[in-house]
Amino acid sequence: MxxxxxxxxxxxxxxxxxxxxxxxxxxxxxxxxxxxxxxxxxxxxxxxxxxxxxxxxxxxxxxxxxxxxxxxxxxxxxxxxxxxxxxxxxxxxxxxxxxxxxxxxxxxxxxxxxxxxxxxxxxxxxxxxxGAPLRGILKKLTSRTLASNTDGLVALVHRPNESFFLIPQAEKVTVIFPMRFKDSIDIVLATSFLQEFVEARRMAGLNTAPPCLWSPTPPLELKEAPAEALSANAGFVTFVIFPRHVEGKKLDRTVCSLSTFHAYVSYHVKCSEGFMHTRMRRRVESLIEALDRAKPGMENAKNASQSRSFKRLSLKEARGNSN
Structure with missing residues (x-):
């Protein structure tokens, strides 16, 4: 990806x-x-x-x-x-x-x-x-300076009139994205993509990546969020960020990945849609060619055209034929 x-x-x-x-x-x-x-x-x-x-x-x-x-x-x-x-x-x-x-x-x-x-x-x-508010919270997680009694819900804007949520705690920060898409096809593709995204996290090579969950309904951590902020038609994606994920240069990469997560999903959804359209067009073209070959009389017409022979006439013969 x-x-x-x-x-x-x-x-x-x-x-x-x-x-x-x-x-x-x-x-x-x-x-x-x-x-x-x-x-x-x-x-x-x-x-x-x-x-x-x-x-x-x-x-x-x-x-x-x-x-x-x-x-x-x-x-x-x-x-x-x-x-x-x-x-x-x-x-x-x-x-x-x-x-x-x-x-x-x-x-x-x-x-x-x-x-x-x-x-x-x-x-x-x-x-x-x-990404400034997100970076500030993750920096405190790196330095272990998040208050142990911090349990408030922090909303950060990332799209017009849309926000994602942070739940800072002493040893981790939970990040939850309500995923919304306008097109019905995008909703289906995004839902499938996010489910596979979560499954891919379980691969052996991704053991050190942040834990990732997807759910069709709002997680319990969002019980204090306003109802209008929870109208997600492609489910909710949850990441759990631990101090090891934001140490050193990892902080910039984590902030960038979280800040552009919705755009990242949208990009791959559109790529998948374009790929499927290309495959469907090729399939339709091959079916049309098969139907053309199956038309009655097409083979006879082809053989007749191949059996024709042409003789090149001289100028005198051509004038005689025209008369």
Missing amino acids: ILLQSHSRFLLDTLLNRLQNIEKAVEADYHWAEFDDVRYHIQVTMKNPHILLLSVSLPTPPQETVFLGGLPSGAIEAIKAAYGAVVQILDPPRDGFNLTLKLNLSKLPPDEEYKHALLVKIASVREVVL
């Missing part, structure tokens, strides 16, 4: 292209959307070619989630920690956006490898912002 990258490919390509052609002082004004929930806007003027404004519009949060100043909890601190002096947060952001960052390309580090890594991090602004 393919794991999705945390960064925006178009944003990274735009940053790299801008950096390579910074002396040309060309204006730029791009709008695009990704993951069906995040909108981006990049603007560069000829007057300040070294300054790039990046605006981000986040998914509309449901009522059970907490946004502070239009951003998830801890997002400002996460941005400052990730980007340092290269990026400045503009307050207020551009109209229609939750966040506007001012990127000074002249302050990028001279080392090419470190510079590219920083640009990839900037292109991962979605994960940095939306």
Whole structure:
């Protein structure tokens, strides 16, 4: 299975292209959307070619989630920690956006490898912002600083008007995703995919992966969640994260995987649907060919056409036949 990258490919390509052609002082004004929930806007003027404004519009949060100043909890601190002096947060952001960052390309580090890594991090602004509350909780799990009496339900936004839930405890964090899809075919494929996903976890080679469960009904851990947040038509997926899953560099990978889990499932559902459509088209074409070969008289007509012979006439003979 393919794991999705945390960064925006178009944003990274735009940053790299801008950096390579910074002396040309060309204006730029791009709008695009990704993951069906995040909108981006990049603007560069000829007057300040070294300054790039990046605006981000986040998914509309449901009522059970907490946004502070239009951003998830801890997002400002996460941005400052990730980007340092290269990026400045503009307050207020551009109209229609939750966040506007001012990127000074002249302050990028001279080392090419470190510079590219920083640009990839900037292109991962979605994960940095939306994953900030999740990262904060998992960091406490790593350092064993989660309170032993912590049993509250934490709702985090990951799609427009949709959230997933965390149940932090002293030795583990339970993550529950209500899975929703609009198309009826997607619902069937996603349900089957998630059931196989859980079964694959039981393979010997995945013993160290987080425990994974799927259920058609809300788990007991969500008994305090609002009813409208539990309307999942493809069931509920539960992951149990232990400290060993977020140690060292595993933290970034875990945050990325959880932040993009719904997009990951949607991607494979669409790939499966496309694959089945291709197979069905090929099957239909082969059946049509078989039916054509079975038509009465087709073989006789074929033999008759093969038995015909043609004689090349001279110009004189052709004129005689025409008369």
